[in-house]
Amino acid sequence: MKALIALEDGTLFEGRSFTGSGEAIGEIVFNTSMSGYQEVLTDPSYTGQIVTMTYPLIGNYGVNKADMESDSVHPKAFFVKEYNGFPSNFRSEQTLAEFLGDYGVLGVEGFDTRALVRHIRTKGAMKGIVSTVDLDPESLVARAREWTGIVGQDMVSRVTCKEPYGWADNSVVPGTDFTTAQSGIENPLKIVAFDFGLKYNQARIFTEKGCQVQVVPASTNAETVLGMNPDGIFLSNGPGDPEGVPGVVETVRALLGKKPIFGICLGHQILGLAYGGSTFKLKFGHRGGNQPVKDLSTGKVEITAQNHGFCVDMESLSPDDVELTHINLNDGSVEGMRHRKYPAFSVQYHPEHAPGPHDALYLFDRFIEMMR
Incomplete structure (x- = not known):
């Protein structure tokens, strides 16, 4: 399913959802860990943000209850270069896509996450939106700019x-x-x-x-x-x-x-x-x-x-x-x-x-x- 990502400065990326239809708006940030994606997703500090993982392959060891860091998933959406839907780990209890789906969080893959991260490192973290529903670039950029952001907000x-x-x-x-x-x-x-x-x-x-x-x-x-x-x-x-x-x-x-x-x-x-x-x-x-x-x-x-x-x-x-x-x-x-x-x-x-x-x-x- 096609997903369009728009940043407040007008930059666009096209990927595909691995969790079905959805939409999310938040501050787009990146995480440089090579493992621990479940701990990232369940860290309440990511509330109000859309997380991009720099490590290219995510999902290969699945998800389990023991690695929860809170009782929920907190990022608004989750971006990866390549999603692995066939985990190989004896501790795995479900796939990452199933896990995100349980909490209504949009997962997107299949685009150049390195380009997005380099852009943020140059320009700074910024407001963004991702959608499988609204695929109009002008509409998405305008909506990203209109979002209040996290500065001064009680998260x-x-x-x-x-x-x-x-x-x-x-x-x-x-x-x-x-x-x-x-x-x-x-x-x-x-x-x-x-x-x-x-x-x-x-x-x-x-x-x-x-x-x-x-x-x-x-x-x-x-x-x-x-x-x-x-x-x-x-x-x-x-x-x-x-x-x-x-x-x-x-x-x-x-x-x-x-x-x-x-x-x-x-x-x-x-x-x-x-x-x-x-x-x-x-x-x-x-x-x-x-x-x-x-x-x-x-x-x-x-x-x-x-x-x-x-x-x-x-x-x-x-x-x-x-x-x-x-x-x-x-x-x-x-x-x-x-x-x-x-x-x-x-x-x-x-x-x-x-x-x-x-x-x-x-x-x-x-x-x-x-x-x-």
Whole structure:
């Protein structure tokens, strides 16, 4: 089935749908990972976006329930060079096309994804639309331009949990609290995790390391969190513009100095805003499992997984209060920071290792030591 892709600058690509009829509009971005397409699709940070995979063959190992990073698929559409509908893997439970179809997400193949990625790298991530229904180029370009985009929008409210939940036995436990024993952990460290778009593997790692996790909606206020008497507070990843999320910065600012805080991705950006800084949109963002990051305290280089389009402006923060700890070796952008007066630190990348790499897993241990 023919599918037409239109970018806001008038650029067009013609492909074919491997999931049937459909249409989607969003910010077109690219991911450079060679594997882990299921983890990409179930990462809430991709809400409002259309994802293009740079690796040319996608779908060859299928999809399974164990690799879900949330309870849904979040990109508006999924672009690949070549789709493999015959997976060969003992863990496979269904094809990628079936999986996308279950969630109503359009999958498109058969066009030059490299040309699209090179265009975005040159011009920057931009609004776009893909359709098997409306095949009029002028109509599609006009509709792409009219879309509001993600800057200044509250994307977190679309993905955050509606009610608190716990995590035990590798699954969500609805309505639990810290009075409920999880997985037989004795004297666990208690973590309240703000769900801005949390990935399940973050909760998995904390519980594997002997912690008890209580996940709360993004709108939860500081008084409620402190009333739960946690040992630490975790700020998860999430989609979109951190400045578009109402009330969260004020909540985090009220928690500074009260409990140890660890932030990842959007949580890192929100911490930067809570410190009094600002953020800005990157040209095309960092998305993939092969981003080199330097730890300035040790001089070591980590290969990291990333998914973000915004960045903390280090120049907007006082060096007397906030220390830069990690930088991206591709473009020198901020990848980590810590507060000099409060027990709080954060990284822009994803240290949880699903599907990898594992270089930054030590950050979870650092947070645990801080709580102790």
